[in-house]
Amino acid sequence: MTIELDPLMTWGIVVCALVVLVAAFLLGRRSGIRRTLNSVRRFVHPANLSDSEVSDAARYRAALIVNPTKTDVRRLASTAEAICRFEGWNPPLVFETTIDDSGEGATIRALDEGVDVVIAAGGDGTIRAVASALAGSSTPMGIVPLGTGNLLARNIDLVLDKTEWALRIALWGRNREIDVGAARIAxxxxxxxxxxxxxxxxxxxxxxxxxxxxxxxxxxxxxxxxGSRKLAGKPSHVKVTFDDDYRISARVRSVLGGNCGRLQGGIQLLPQAVIDDGMLDVLIVSPKNLGQWVGVLASIAGRRASKGLHTNIRKCQKVVIESREELDVQLDGDPIGQSSYLEMEVRPSALTVRVPTVEQRKQIRADAWPV
Known part of the structure; x- marks a missing residue:
């Protein structure tokens, strides 16, 4: 018995087979799913088409929050606009931070505009301000690190010295959910x-x-x-309560809580901290004299701060430190005054950040990206 296929059905089968083969080929390449998606996006709204040929509504849009004390805003904005145009995005919205608004208010305005990503360009203070507004939302944060410490950028393995690369990661990088901390000084x-x-x-x-x-x-x-001028200070008496359950009293020089612990120079202050484990690592530093500071430095250098000489680390979700005297307090390296009370609590997976994809990391290491 002979079965005759309708010509339209035959063409339909051939087309479906070709689509499957092309998809399998693309998904099997080294770049994987990310390159496939990017190719589809560029096919839908290719970068070389004029604005009259591609609807603005079909494009993505970024907001760039810039600290003007860290860079030339006009030059950075021009670079960001050129990259967005090349990648098929709308021109970015650009906001400058001010003395009265370190980035949180600008981020809220950007969210009201419905942007697809907010890019923080500045130091750790600017990044913290932008993160404050984005925490709890589904909008991701890109980072162009321009500060002295760039601590968050270091801890999520972002490129530190290539603005163009950082901008492209902000546009097409992988989304990663990380924890944030919440602190109160009263x-x-x-x-x-x-x-x-x-x-x-x-x-x-x-x-x-x-x-x-x-x-x-x-x-x-x-x-x-x-720091060398502060080593000779006196310890302070504090009470530290972990998770409303376990309490210790001690004479300390410092108590820190963190989501991650990598500092400049490759120093791991909190060697067991994980940025997305839903826990805070609390470090208590308790040397009594200059000689004991040598033990502290040896513990940190040897990544044994969790149980080192005059240091101790405990994991928790919440910690309250109460001191007999007013002490300096800092948030992500920014001093915020003095207090005898500090409460810290973790907010698991509260912030989405853009980090390099596997393919982007390979291109960065090969110094072959962007092209």
């Missing part, structure tokens, strides 16, 4: 978001006493200079 006070670590005592005093002019010339070595 039991009934406002909550402040932090992305890396917050501390009370020695570390905050160093941040507060670092010379800005020296920091602009020496970078992170300016913190070392300030």
């Amino acid at each position: 039991a009934d006070g406002d909550s402040h978001v932090f992305t890396v670590m917050t501390g009370l005592g020695f570390d905050a005093a160093v941040m507060a006493d670092t010379n800005d002019e020296l920091k602009s010339r020496l970078g992170w070595l300016a913190y070392v200079e300030a």
Whole structure:
């Protein structure tokens, strides 16, 4: 018995087979799904078409929040616009931070405009402000690191010294959900978001006493200079309560809580901290004299701070530190004044950040991207 196929049905089978073969080929390439999706996006709204040929409604749009003290805003905005045009995105919305708005208000305005990603261009303070507004939302944050520490960028393995690469990662990178911390310096006070670590005592005093002019010339070595002048201080008596359950009393120089612990120079201050494990790592530093500081430095250098000489780390979801005296407090390296109370709590998976894809990492290592 002979079965005759309708010509339209035959063509339909052939077309379906070709689609399957092409999809399998694309998905099997080294770039994987990301390149396939990017190719589809560019086919839908290719970068070389004029605005009259491609509807603005079909394009993505980014917001760029820039700290003008860290870079030439006009030059960065021009670079971002050129990259967005090449990638088939609308021109970015550009906002500058001010003394009165370090980035949170600008981010809220960007969200009201319905942008697809908010890019924080500045130091850790700018990134923290943008993260404060984005935490709890589904809009991802891209990062162009322009500060001295760039701590969050270091801890999520972003490229630090290539603005164009950082912008492209912000547009087409992989979304990663990370934890953020929430800190209060009064039991009934406002909550402040932090992305890396917050501390009370020695570390905050160093941040507060670092010379800005020296920091602009020496970078992170300016913190070392300030720290050397603070080593001889006296310990403070504190009560530390973990998860409303376990309490200790101690004489300490510093108490820090963090989501991640990599600092400049490859130093791992919190060696077991994981940025998306839903936990805070709390470090207690308790040397009594200059000699014992040597033990602290040896513990940190050897990544044994969790149970080192005059250091101790405990994991928790919430911690409250109460001191007999007013001590300096810092959020992600920014001094915020003095307090005898510091409460920190983790907010699991509260922030989505753009990080490099596997293919982007390969291209960056090969110094072959962008092209």
